[in-house]
Amino acid sequence: MSDQNHSVHVMPLWIYLAVGGALLFLTVVTVAVSYVDFNAILGIEHVNIIIAMVIAVIKATLVALFFMHLLYDSKLNLAVFLISLVALGIFIGITMFDTMRRGDIYENEGGVIQQKALMYENMPEKTDSEHH
Amino acid sequence: MADAHSQHHPFMQHHFADAQQQHESAKLGMWVFLLTEVLLFGGLFCAYAIYRAWHPEMFVNANELLSVPLGATNTIVLITSSLTMALAIRCVQLNKSKPAGIYLIITLLLAATFLVVKYFEYSHKFHLGQLPGKYYSYTGVEGDNPHIFFSIYFMMTGLHGIHVLIGMGAIIWAYLRTVKGHLSSAYYTPIEMVGLYWHLVDLIWIFLFPLLYLIG
Numbered sequence: 001m002s003d004q005n006h007s008v009h010v011m012p013l014w015i016y017l018a019v020g021g022a023l024l025f026l027t028v029v030t031v032a033v034s035y036v037d038f039n040a041i042l043g044i045e046h047v048n049i050i051i052a053m054v055i056a057v058i059k060a061t062l063v064a065l066f067f068m069h070l071l072y073d074s075k076l077n078l079a080v081f082l083i084s085l086v087a088l089g090i091f092i093g094i095t096m097f098d099t100m101r102r103g104d105i106y107e108n109e110g111g112v113i114q115q116k117a118l119m120y121e122n123m124p125e126k127t128d129s130e131h132h
Numbered sequence: 133m134a135d136a137h138s139q140h141h142p143f144m145q146h147h148f149a150d151a152q153q154q155h156e157s158a159k160l161g162m163w164v165f166l167l168t169e170v171l172l173f174g175g176l177f178c179a180y181a182i183y184r185a186w187h188p189e190m191f192v193n194a195n196e197l198l199s200v201p202l203g204a205t206n207t208i209v210l211i212t213s214s215l216t217m218a219l220a221i222r223c224v225q226l227n228k229s230k231p232a233g234i235y236l237i238i239t240l241l242l243a244a245t246f247l248v249v250k251y252f253e254y255s256h257k258f259h260l261g262q263l264p265g266k267y268y269s270y271t272g273v274e275g276d277n278p279h280i281f282f283s284i285y286f287m288m289t290g291l292h293g294i295h296v297l298i299g300m301g302a303i304i305w306a307y308l309r310t311v312k313g314h315l316s317s318a319y320y321t322p323i324e325m326v327g328l329y330w331h332l333v334d335l336i337w338i339f340l341f342p343l344l345y346l347i348g
Contacts, residue, residue: 008317010225020215027207031200034346052342059338067218068331074156077163084167088174092181099182 009072019066023059030055143319155321162325166332169295173336176288180343183280190275192348194282197262197273199253203345206249207337213242214334217303220310221327224320229310232323236307239330243300250293257282285344292340295333302326 030052038047065071070078141151148154184191220235261269264286268279306323309315315323 008225010222013219013222016215016218016222020211023211023214024208027204027211030342030346031204034200034342048348049342052346053339056339056342060335063214063331063335063338067214068328073159077159080160080163080167081170084170088170088177091171091174092178095178096181096185100185 009069011066011069011072015066019062023062026055026059141318143314143321151319158321158325159328162328166328169332169336173288173291176284176291177339177343180284180288183284184347187276187280190273190278191281193274194278195345195347197257197260198285198345200345202249202253203341206246207341209242209246209249210334210337213239213246214331216242217327217330220306221320221323224310224315224323225317227317229313229315232315233307233310236303236310236323240300240303240307243296243303246296247293250289254286288340288344292333292336295336299326299330299333302329 033051033055034048036048038051039045064081070081144151144154148157216235216239220232220239223229223232223235257263262282263269263279264283265279268282270278273281303326306315306326309322
């Protein structure tokens, strides 16, 4: 057999074990952190879910780069994966923009039209408003 | 009669220039498929985001009915199965097919464990009437429309569970090819593709777990 895979990249065992250990550790961290109410401590909303998502993204990065070999493969595979995340981000992002801001226009309803332009200072007073 | 196939690996296909190109084509194709899987679950994540934004208190109340220990156990089970899957592929790359087979069996057992835990979770919910959509009959959740949380829960974990089941079938297939001696350092594409799929199943659960089990 003359055509071997010329670039069989076999990762050292310790990298697999280290990444596996890091993933298990981060799982413990995720669960532990979820019991602390950071929203109350910091006085800002949504901190807990942001922390949970940041840890999840770190875990996902470790899985993608090492277990799925993206760090060592052709960059095209990484590009395909990142494109999927960008598409997902646009999908969820724009949908949330829409649904969270849907009623905002009603705050501007029925406002008085303010005649602030300079031309109104020079205009004669209207005595009757028959036409049009 | 000269064997026309004697010059190359038996699994190398003629429409590729060489084995390297065949391997890279397979991998690119698999990544494009994984892109579609990300978008498939992405649609469900979007539904989750919308309904959670509309009913934040109900989500917190309903979430308390989920078991964090069981969810965390499943997370650890899946992460370990990803590790054993990666180690199986590494063994095939090093022409060690016997340890590879063992790692694949362990991966399979971990996947089965995941489904068994999910079975206990689901049956507990069925028993209490916490069912999706119009079948929901549980009254212990405060807030409006609690059936929405369980619809989303069953839809997302159910679809993920189906993917685990399909992955188990693929792992069995990879195991059979390994013990038959089809795979080696010269040709390990099939098991690597199964590995990529399995890591994605793990990836999706990595996001499902905190969003469904660790709210509030």
